[in-house]
Amino acid sequence: MTSTSVRRHRATGLVVLCAALVMTGVGYAAVSGTAEAAAPEASQQQVEQGRQLFLEGCATCHGLGAQGSSDGPSLIGVGAASVDFQVTTGRMPLAQPSNQAPRKVPTYTPEMVAALAAYVATLGPGPSIPSDSDLATNDANLAEGGTLFRTNCAQCHNFAGRGGALSDGKYAPNMMKATPREIYEAMLTGPQSMPNFTDATMPAEKKQAIIKYIAYLQSASDPGGLALGSYGPVTEGMFIWTAGIGILLAASVWIGAKVR
Amino acid sequence: MSITVKAAGAGVTYVDQRAPISSLLKANLRKIFPDHWSFMLGEIALYSFLILLLTGVYLTIWFKPSMTDVIYNGSFAPLDGIPMSEAYASALNISFDVRGGLLIRQIHHWAALFFMAAMMVHMFRIFFTGAFRKPRELNWVIGGSMILIGILEGFAGYSLPDDLLSGVGVRIVAGIVEGIPVIGTYLMFFIFGGQFPGSDFIPRLYTFHVLLVPGILLAMIGIHLVLVFYHKHTQYPGAGRTNTNVVGFPLFPVYTAKAGGFFFVVFGVTTLIAAFVTINPIWAYGPYVPDQVTAGSQPDWYIGFLDGALRAFPNWESVIWGHTISWNVFLPSAVMPGLLVTVLIIYPFIEAWVTGDKREHHLLDRPRNAPTRTAIGVMAISFYGVLVINGANDIIAQAFNVSFNQLTWFTRIGVFVIPPLMFIATRRFCLGLQRRDRDLLLHGRESGQILRLPHGEFIEIHTPISDEQKAVILSKIDVPVMALPVATDANGVATPKLRAKRRRARWSRAYFGDNVARPTAQELEEAAHHAHEAHAHEVHAHGAGELADAGKDH
């Protein structure tokens, strides 16, 4: 009881602060005419909405207070970035327990995701959602990003980001659909079997270089023609044994037929 | 046609006035070759090799076989400013800054895949039709060796660009060499000129790839073709074809035209594929750096079976006198392929020993008529196939959403279970076909027409098969099963080499014990007589207007 009242009390200050910020913001926008997104500071209302959504959609597995259960890990201290990543990529809510949470069409709107993230962020300190400046890649070096990608990511995600198998039916997914924000968050939070690349081991500039390289992979045209999925020599071998040898066998039958 | 012949004649005269080889040419240009599409499989391999030579020479003009570090400043932006070996930088230059370079690289590599695949399919044809029998055993040995050498050549080429994928491949091969007991480490140092990767390997590999091995292959292909010429080509059985004649067309102009045309077909198809489908995108792999690796690191398909064996083998190691013996590397990647290639190369001699057959064979076997051989072939292919599939286990796991740990177990068990099952199934299938052939010969084809005889009996009308089909079926050679030798003969003298003879008799029984005997001349005659009688019945029945069609009865 006391704790709630304390929290309420603390939140009151927050509300006042937010209201003040919003007013200033509106005033500023009205004056300057451009809407500058201030770092999204969670409102009491948003947190409360997030808590409701959490109780409805997540608590069955993660526990009523997100402390974890046999069906899902504790979310205390995972940070807004983790929630944002998991829910915008549709991984959460998990449909059924399996050894991998696959990417799906997200079930929550961006506002709802923000609310969920805001709620989980209040439970304990953790990585926050990267800001636009974190995601700016204009100054990043593409080639350096390639080297970093091959050193840190290709062993699981393949040289072209097309994904690869891990042990016991787990896999590192194809990242052709991942947005820069998701990529950044994946590195920050290390979902499932992916290691996490904290800002200490991999500073923001390096992350930006990697993001730039992945964006290049997502849009690159293939100079050599059809890339056969960019899976390496296996699909090339399949191609030669089906289409390649197939065409030449047909040609031999045709030429070898008794045309006199 | 007469014009071409005249032209050839004129050419011969011209040459003859300068060098006295006209009789040689005349005889050989008119040499008869039999016709069948499956005889063109070897040509695909030959033409792919020629394409490799042509495009390879183009590549050598710009390729720099050097492991010296350089900073890349070429036109491929995603690698701009990255340190790499000169070899990799020059392969990138060929791809992006040399006119037609990427196309030629892709033709070269696709042709390499074609070369290996065509050699293999060609070998299957030779094997299943028994074309390797006397007097062609030597050509089989040459062919089998060329597959082995082709694998080495392909590996060398694949490793030259020094990209991430090929570097990982070289690292694995270095490991395989190190895994050879006792001499491994010395051998590895010898090959690499010191520690892996060192700076000698690419230049050495280059000499190997563009000079030594192509030279050896060229010489072997030459001998191979001369032998084909000398032995004359085998032919499939058929009416008028015997073990002592060759039915077909003259080399000139019919085959020269066909073969020339086919060369352009192979070149054209390879070029089209290379123009539209990427192969070995070295720019996407990046330069080789020992601490990098990509998911799905695979060799070209023709080395896949080795990788598959390596991936499936349990992690066995033992320590003897302080030295680790890596069975997990040595057995699957050195012993297994060694055995496989040895058995492959000496197979004609094994079979000749079992049959005790010393005759020459110029008429091909139908696969069904040599059920054990056919079954051995299918068994070997399935063994190889399981390993190739396991070489791609991670890609399969990803594509079909299965666990590759399970795939590994599937391989470990499958590699011992699937080939014997294939053996049994193939053998039975062949024997079934033999039985059907015998029926066809003795009773003809079932026509589906039912005839009621005057006394009420129903018989099905069998129509006799064509002479061509008869000749094909009758080409079957019945190899007698060797009798078990007696320990001592009637005079009480012990049979010399008794055990060897026993073993051979057992093998002979295993090979030929179940064969369905070809009908004897007498049986055939009786059958013909029967058929004649049935025919008489039919005529008689027709006259009586009693023909009942099976279709009408229903």
Ligand code: HEM
């Ligand atoms: C049996 C014949 C041959 C096979 C199976 C073979 C196979 C290969 C393969 C798989 C590559 C890698 C290509 C790539 O994707 O970059 C390669 C590269 C190369 N080959 Fe060959 N090759 C053969 C004959 C030759 C010959 C006869 C020459 C030269 C006279 C040659 C010159 C080269 C060169 C210079 C490269 C490196 C260039 C590059 O990678 O861009 N090859 N070869």
